Amino acid sequence: MTHSALDRTWMARALAIAERGRGTVRPNPLVGCVLVRDGDAVGEGHHERPGSPHAEVVALRAAGDGARGATAYVTLEPCDHTGRTGPCTSALVDAGVTRVVYAVADPNPVAAGGAGRLRDAGIEVEAGVLAPWAEQQNEVFLHLVRRQRPVVTLKLAQTREGALVAPGRRWITGPAARAAVHRLRAASDAVLVGVGTVLADDPRLDVRHVPVDPTAQPRPVVLDTTGRTPADAAVVRPGAVVLTGPDVARDWRAAVTAAGAEVVPVATGADGRVDLTAAMDALVDRDIQVVLAEPGETLTAALVTQRLVDRLVLHVADLAGHPSPGPAMTPSVQPDADATWGWRTVAAGVLGSDLELVLVPVETADEQRRSA
Numbered sequence: 015m016t017h018s019a020l021d022r023t024w025m026a027r028a029l030a031i032a033e034r035g036r037g038t039v040r041p042n043p044l045v046g047c048v049l050v051r052d053g054d055a056v057g058e059g060h061h062e063r064p065g066s067p068h069a070e071v072v073a074l075r076a077a078g079d080g081a082r083g084a085t086a087y088v089t090l091e092p093c094d095h096t097g098r099t100g101p102c103t104s105a106l107v108d109a110g111v112t113r114v115v116y117a118v119a120d121p122n123p124v125a126a127g128g129a130g131r132l133r134d135a136g137i138e139v140e141a142g143v144l145a146p147w148a149e150q151q152n153e154v155f156l157h158l159v160r161r162q163r164p165v166v167t168l169k170l171a172q173t174r175e176g177a178l179v180a181p182g183r184r185w186i187t188g189p190a191a192r193a194a195v196h197r198l199r200a201a202s203d204a205v206l207v208g209v210g211t212v213l214a215d216d217p218r219l220d221v222r223h224v225p226v227d228p229t230a231q232p233r234p235v236v237l238d239t240t241g242r243t244p245a246d247a248a249v250v251r252p253g254a255v256v257l258t259g260p261d262v263a264r265d266w267r268a269a270v271t272a273a274g275a276e277v278v279p280v281a282t283g284a285d286g287r288v289d290l291t292a293a294m295d296a297l298v299d300r301d302i303q304v305v306l307a308e309p310g311e312t313l314t315a316a317l318v319t320q321r322l323v324d325r326l327v328l329h330v331a332d333l334a335g336h337p338s339p340g341p342a343m344t345p346s347v348q349p350d351a352d353a354t355w356g357w358r359t360v361a362a363g364v365l366g367s368d369l370e371l372v373l374v375p376v377e378t379a380d381e382q383r384r385s386a
Contacts, residue, residue: 101128
């Protein structure tokens with residue numbers, strides 16, 4: 015559908031207003047609203063924080079009587095349910111708005127149905143204006159509602175031959191690439207590794223090389239089926255989460271808990287390891303919505319083959335290295351004919367002497383046929 019230039023212009027304004035809620039609104043979505051009558055904005059607003067009035071209500075209050083006969087441009091379909099606030103559909107109808115234009119439908123089944131309610135009330139409704147922009151803006155919220163798990167970014171570093179380890183070097187990549195990783199951490203709720211990485215490297219998994227609010231450090235998360243994480247490991251501190259199987263030793267659990275970490279038993283899978291779906295559920299329960307995974311080969315392979323990676327950030331160093339002996343699921347390893355995953359490059363750049371590729375998973379032809 016082709017939308018008018020005027021509708022796109024006002025929706026762009028609504029999207030810009032929605033950004034004012036970034037950093038305060040989660041776990042709710044970013045939403046902006048502009049009320050336009052006779053070519054002029056008569057009211058605008060954004061959702062500020064959970065429990066505060068929705069963007070439509072803020073804009074209606076700003077417009078007052080000017081809302082009657084106006085068009086409402088909203089970045090997310092107006093809700094049609096009563097929660098901590100009333101339904102926005104009722105507020106729009108009562109205010110006398112005659113047209114509503116929104117970017118993305120609300121996927122939350124509790125709040126959905128607003129467009130139909132507005133149409134039933136005689137209001138003209140148009141959907142999908144600047145939808146790709148709105149999808150990107152609310153990626154975390156929409157992903158969580160649609161897939162019921164956090165957004166997962168997998169970060170890998172490799173040599174030009176595809177090795178995940180360069181003999182004699184602690185880091186494969188240079189300072190610019192390492193700083194980029196810390197920026198990824200700063201934008202995440204948690205940094206995820208397996209216990210093998212903890213035992214081999216004793217990482218801190220915090221943000222150090224770029225500015226960050228001290229209160230907004232990501233939470234370290236360790237997958238540790240049998241309870242091998244040392245209580246004095248750098249990641250074992252307040253805020254850390256250690257996901258284990260159901261049968262870890264009591265003494266170990268007590269020691270790790272005393273050091274400040276939360277030990278969370280979850281179900282194990284057929285392979286005897288922590289079930290990754292159960293792990294993701296546990297993270298959602300703790301309001302962890304954005305995860306940066308920095309794992310070794312075993313966990314990397316598990317995340318990829320179970321289709322739990324939403325974005326792959328790959329740093330390629332101009333170094334020689336031994337080809338990885340394990341199942342390293344990097345783009346340099348071509349899937350077999352029967353594989354159920356593939357990658358599409360969406361961005362590329364240079365970080366010092368290293369190459370950065372950003373990739374997203376794509377369905378194979380077999381998957382597309384199965385889902386058709």
